[in-house]
Amino acid sequence: MTKKLHPAISPGSAKLIFFFFFFSFILDQSSAQTVAGKVSDATGKGIPNVSVTVKGDNKGTSTDPDGLYSIGAGPKATLVFSSVGFITMDIAVSGRQTVNAVLTAANKDLEDVIVTALGIKRESKKIGYSATSVNTEELVKNRTTNVGESLEGRVAGLNITPPAAGAGASNQIRLRGQVGFAGADNSPLLVINGIPMDQGAQSADGGGQMRDRGDNLANINPDDIESMTVLKGATAAALYGSRAARGAIIITTKSGQKNQGIGVDFNSSYTTSQALNFFDEIRQTQYGQGQGGVKFTTQGQVQGNGQFGWGAKLDGLPTINFDGAMRPYTAHPNNLTDFLQTGTNITNTIGLSGGGSKGSFRASISNTDAKGIAPTNEYKRTIFNLGLNHNVTDKLKLQMNINYADEQYINPPQIGTQGDGIVNFFNRTPVSIPLEAYRDNAFDPVTGGEYKTNGFLGTVNNPYVPIKSGQKYKEERNRLLGTTTLRYDITKWLYAQGRFSLDRYNNFVENNLSNATGAAVLTNADGTYRGSYNINRTWTTDINADFLVGGNHKFRKISVDASFGGNTLRSKFQNISETATNFTVANLYTISNGTVKTANPLGFAESRINSLYGLAEIGYNDLLYVNLTGRNDWFSVLNPANNSKFYPSVSGSFIFSELLPNVNWLSYGKLRTSWAKVGSVAGVGAYDGALTYGINGTLFNGQTLAGVANVNTVALAPNPSLQPFTVTEKEIGLEVKLFKNRLLLDVAAFDKVTTEQIIDVNLSTASGYSASKQNEASLKNSGLETLVEYKAIQGKNFNWSTSLNNTYLKTEVLEVGTPSGTRLLLYFNGTGNEFLGEIRYTEGMAMNQLYVKRAKRNAKGEIVVGANGRLIEDKTSGPIGTGFYPVGSAIPDFTGGWNNNFSYKNLSVGVFIDYKFGGTVLSSTLLNMTRQGLSTLSLEGRETGIIVPGVYNDGLPNAGQPNTTVITAAGNGLQSYWSDYRNYQIGEPFTFKSDFIKLRSISLAYNFTSLLKNTAALKFVKGLSLSASVRNLAIIYKDIPGLDPEAIQSSGDIRAGYENSALPTTRNYNLTLNVKF
Known part of the structure; x- marks a missing residue:
């Protein structure tokens, strides 16, 4: 089968079309002496896009952003200046090479004209909708x-x-x-x-x-x-x-x-993009690879459980890695950003x-x-x-x-x-392994397969x-x-x-x-x-x-x-x-x-x-x-x-x-x-x-018809009463x-x-x-x-x-x-997708409602714990009877933007801020980093242990009494505690508002056209400008730690509100040159 994708129009045909129309119109032009000037309003400010034509002829042009123009016209010709919102003016050339015009605003403002349905242009005052x-x-x-x-x-x-x-x-x-x-x-x-x-x-x-x-x-x-x-x-x-x-x-x-003559415009744009690193807000850099508060000591331990960062405090001493090499036990918090490129x-x-x-x-x-x-x-x-x-x-x-x-x-x-996800890998591997270890040891020298860096090979891949x-x-x-x-x-x-x-x-x-x-x-x-x-x-x-x-x-x-x-x-x-x-x-x-x-x-x-x-x-x-x-x-x-x-x-x-x-x-x-x-x-x-009907390749006696597979199995019953919504x-x-x-x-x-x-x-x-x-x-x-x-x-x-x-x-x-009552949109069971919770449509509630389970509570609303001091799964409570509680809609209530444009002579500056409020997001990234001991949330109790705020569960000797049982890091106690959040689908600590205020962009542009006055270049260059802009300059406010609130993984609605290992957003620097001939 050929791999070449044939274009729907050949390059040769495109060239023929291009040159046909080029020569058709260039024949409509003729040369004459050059007349130049400026078209301005009553204040002296240049008016852009004014149509300048030679009366009774086909010649025409339009003014640049400063109101400047240049046109071929005979010494006895008459120039016609016209623009929306101004009175049309005729001026005789009378042998001059410089003709300036001052246009007068029309007495009655012309309303904006917009393109509406079917391409019909209409005055905005006549339409009754937004x-x-x-x-x-x-x-x-x-x-x-x-x-x-x-x-x-x-x-x-x-x-x-x-x-x-x-x-x-x-x-x-x-x-x-x-x-x-x-x-x-x-x-x-x-x-x-x-x-x-x-x-x-x-x-x-x-x-x-x-x-x-x-x-x-x-x-x-x-x-x-x-x-x-x-x-x-x-x-x-x-x-x-x-x-x-x-x-x-x-x-x-x-x-x-019409009547603009022949013109050429050229734009050249160069943009660089740099990853924004918000993970420093949630990545812990104090403890390294290991479990139970101690380091691993063998290669087999690392390859079996190297995804965990429940080890000892980083001390800089040589420690075993997945490839058997000894490397300093130090923090490498920038592995992700160092892996990424500009x-x-x-x-x-x-x-x-x-x-x-x-x-x-x-x-x-x-x-x-x-x-x-x-x-x-x-x-x-x-x-x-x-x-x-x-x-x-x-x-x-x-x-x-x-x-x-x-x-x-x-x-x-x-x-x-999971699998080959870049962010998934670096956010789920301990901070004590340097990037070059993964880079230089991608393949196992014995098997030739992927070097086993941790126990999650297949879901957390190098x-x-x-x-x-x-x-x-x-x-x-x-x-x-x-x-x-x-x-x-x-x-x-x-x-x-x-x-x-x-x-x-x-x-x-x-x-x-x-x-x-x-x-x-x-x-x-x-x-x-x-x-x-x-x-x-x-x-x-x-x-x-x-x-x-x-x-x-x-x-x-x-x-x-x-x-x-x-x-x-x-x-x-x-x-x-x-x-x-x-x-x-x-x-x-x-x-x-x-x-x-x-x-x-x-x-x-x-x-x-x-x-x-x-x-x-x-x-x-x-x-x-x-x-x-x-x-x-x-x-x-x-x-x-x-x-x-x-x-x-x-x-x-x-x-x-x-x-x-x-x-x-x-x-x-x-x-x-x-x-x-x-x-x-x-x-x-x-x-x-x-x-x-489907094709069944298996015949009466169980024999298969060669080359025919079972396909198109009918699963959807036809509905003759179906109509458009x-x-x-x-x-x-x-x-x-x-x-x-x-x-x-x-x-x-x-x-x-x-x-x-x-x-x-x-x-x-x-x-x-x-x-x-x-x-x-x-x-x-x-x-x-x-x-x-x-x-x-x-x-x-x-x-x-x-x-x-x-x-x-x-x-x-x-x-x-x-x-x-309610319809399930998406369910994350905490195993295959490494997350917890549901996204539902529930009658009487906002669309894309997010549900998570809570830690089990008693009749007083107090969190209850078991004899080991750890949380207990809530299986049956909640408004939909499955233990899940609504935490908010993924769809924001308020969105908007504030735009400012400043101009001084030929310089213009734009500043744009936008915002969204009211949405909710569930963070799978923070969940997985925490249960593996890699987030700042997992630091609590590393040395002294933690006591979960709550009371003992019914049926225990001290039922209803405040919890006093300490969960320690030793013996994987803390690791088991945070794993309970995934195993029991408790999503409360990982639910945030997706609110933000962003300094979205700043742009700066300078028009050099006026600097070309009285130069030979003005005969050829009709416009020259240079602009620069920066996008995603800063987040002024956000609620979710370690992540951009807009770091969604999809442009669809199914996963709206679910964050899981999206790429970092980027700050973009752009430079654009525009030249008109």
């Missing part, structure tokens, strides 16, 4: 490998958490909470140049090797983004139908500007843009080469982007967008797991072994996004539009597991070599075709804007994989070398959604606007008798400031309200609604601008209820099935979002603007379905 436009300059100044991470804390209602998971990792993105139980897709819909798609996070959310391999936002280069809009509520996204039940993020990439990221982008009187284009290519902080972890990405707008005739307009991304994820680190043995995980992925739109203006007020889009995604995974990893021997019982080799290939294709007919008209004081359209979506999925084990030749990772092969048959799924939709906006006198939308979807995955779903919405906005023209301090005021009902079939497979949302909001638009206040309250949630309900196996999908559960999210923006200082040279956004979110489980 929609936030993201400042794309902030994304570039504070750049991250995945653009989603840059949004963290910047938009009210948008909760983003980036897992500490290596280069190119995904992000957990939630808009106004979860619309479904964990396991469903709760991330918002992404719409890129009109193409709707899921976030597609390839996260470490359980199963497999727990590696994070990014998401679909990684396909977007921040340098290519023209605009980004976050549609928060169901009303905002209702026109996208079932796929937008959880909100939407609309991204439009650049396609040049991460790097180099991204270069070059773009070519042009624009004439009939259209514009922009083509760009970017390359990213990143190395993570984990050795051998790499991420490589190449993105080609093309945007084109062209007026074929006065009435026919063509728009085309192509985005092609090629990615490689190489050895993303295993996180949140990370140098997979590195030195060539173990490799590589995932190659390419994606082609293409959209072509034709719009025909039938009349001045009526148009028809057709659009076709393609989303094609190919993925190839190659993974080999070393025969030496996690085992002391290299061979199996049959003499073949250990290890495994797996290849996996996936193809997905989404084809969208839609039409839209729309028109607008004004009847005196009443305006009407209406559209009607339809869409068909065809989705196709294919997957095939094969695994080989028991190799004939050692370290030769091919399918043919394996003596045991497992081939999964071709997986295939195809589905379709057909849709019709309409929208109408009715306005009265620029004062009142009412919007109505409706969409009907027909789903192929549901029973034909039950496959239709209608989604209505209504919203309104009241511009009350129009009634108060004499209130000078009120610049703008709007009340808005909305109601919507949307639905989704997320979680329903293409054939879940049909009765399917429904999300109903209500919202009310207020937006005011005060003191000549210097102060903005935006408040929104929402209430969102999910009903008829689709869940798997267990069935009796006597039925022949194990489960059936049913419409049963319901959830509720409600909250309050606020945004305050203030232009504190507006001077000629110095400016300061500040903004604060905050979200309060309350979640509640209304119904969990069958069986009622």
Whole structure:
């Protein structure tokens, strides 16, 4: 089987497209004498992005950030200066080479225009729901490998958490909470140049090797983004139908500007990443390897129990190690950070843009080469982007967008797991062993397998072994996004539009597991070599075709804007994989070398959604606007008798400031309200609604049909009554601008209820099935979002603007379905996962509720102990009768961010702080370090012993009396005491709030363009700037010790609130150069 992943578009084709559009537009340009100057406002401050054109000609350009421009124009030409919010001005050149312009602000402020559903641009005053436009300059100044991470804390209602998971990792993105139980897709819909798609996070959310391999936002280069809009509520996204039940993020990439001429822009960015070491807060450095307060004295003792740090006080004397060598008994607290490396990221982008009187284009290519902080972890990405707008005739307009991304994820680190997890190893080995001992003695010289460093070989493995043995995980992925739109203006007020889009995604995974990893021997019982080799290939294709007919008209004081359209979506999925084990030749990772092969048959799924939709906006006198939308979807995955779903919405906005023209301090005021009902079939497979059959390779008499395995065993009973779950949302909001638009206040309250949630309900196996999908559960999210923006200082040279956004979110489980009361999401039994506790949905409580057991208590609530003075397991108490008690939800109640921007002449500085409060986290890292004697929590009583606060248990001679029994370190007493916490699943000491306040980023930028005045370089260089930024600068406040509160292991919801050996978060230093020609 070939390993090469063929791109969806050939490099030769990409070049032809590029040069075709380049020469098409360059022919529209002509040369003339150069006229330069500055465009400023009434205060003398330069105005950026002013369109400067030659009247009656195709030539055009735009001003740089300082208001400077340069254009070819004849001595008798007339220049036209135009910009949103200013009165257009014509100035004759009259033979001059310098022409300055001072623009006058328009008498009536033009409201912001945002991109809404279906790509329709609308004035913000006309919409009756929450929609936030993201400042794309902030994304570039504070750049991250995945653009989603840059949004963290910047938009009210948008909760983003980036897992500490290596280069190119995904992000957990939630808009106004979860619309479904964990396991469903709760991330918002992404719409890129009109193409709707899921976030597609390839996260470490359980199963497999727990590696994070990014998401679909990684396909977007921040340098290519023209605009980004976050549609928060169901009303905002209702026109996208079932796929937008959880909100939407609309991204439009650049396609040049009319009359700007030919231009080139170049961005070069270099980032270094350093691991932040918080483990010093919890790692004890006083006692070394051993048990019962004494050192080990033989190699066998170390190899059998070397994971324990219950030894003697560190004294610097030579002590036996796992390899038989004698090394000083001293502390080496930085083994983890010394093992990790400095991460790097180099991204270069070059773009070519042009624009004439009939259209514009922009083509760009970017390359990213990143190395993570984990050795051998790499991420490589190449993105080609093309945007084109062209007026074929006065009435026919063509728009085309192509985005092609090629990615490689190489050895993303295993996180949140045992085995080869890096953090798992170093946090679970004593501090007295130096790093070089593990590095130089990875392999046993006798067996050739992994040197046994401790008694947990197989679950706590030396990370140098997979590195030195060539173990490799590589995932190659390419994606082609293409959209072509034709719009025909039938009349001045009526148009028809057709659009076709393609989303094609190919993925190839190659993974080999070393025969030496996690085992002391290299061979199996049959003499073949250990290890495994797996290849996996996936193809997905989404084809969208839609039409839209729309028109607008004004009847005196009443305006009407209406559209009607339809869409068909065809989705196709294919997957095939094969695994080989028991190799004939050692370290030769091919399918043919394996003596045991497992081939999964071709997986295939195809589905379709057909849709019709309409929208109408009715306005009265620029004062009142009412919007109505409706969409009907027909789903192929549901029973034909039950496959239709209608989604209505209504919203309104009241511009009350129009009634108060004499209130000078009120610049703008709007009340808005909305109601919507949307639905989704997320979680329903293409054939879940049909009765399917498996292949049985065993025939009547027990003989096996050659080459046929038992596959596709039917476990899911079809449900012909299954229907989409429904999300109903209500919202009310207020937006005011005060003191000549210097102060903005935006408040929104929402209430969102999910009903008829689709869940798997267990069935009796006597039925022949194990489960059936049913419409049963319901959830509720409600909250309050606020945004305050203030232009504190507006001077000629110095400016300061500040903004604060905050979200309060309350979640509640209304119904969990069958069986009622509570539904288990994830259970950690303290053995396989080395943790304790449960994550549940419980009726009447917040979502993702964390449960742990407590030490047993008597009727008075006092902790009781046994005759040995140790804790006793609580097996039956608690609100759900299993001994587990709720300790809080993993979902934070409050999230927000405070952004400050300062500018002085050409220098700008940005400072951003964000915060989260109210969430709860269970720390597996601290549990395991403590029970093994490796954490500071285990230091108590090392010399004198401890007495557990409590009373003796009933049935003892001294029942009810205060405990006086001392637990000593000798005889493994303390070790047994702390092991009880794991064995009895007592999670109280390891439960913390995930609250934090972070100095998230500081950025500094300087624009050198004005320094090029009167120099020859100005003829070629139109803009020159340099920016620097630092991300994750400091944690101002946190509750959990030794860890970053955001050190989650997954972008999914299943393990939310569960911390287990995630990589350290990183502090990132970035330097970016931007040049425009």
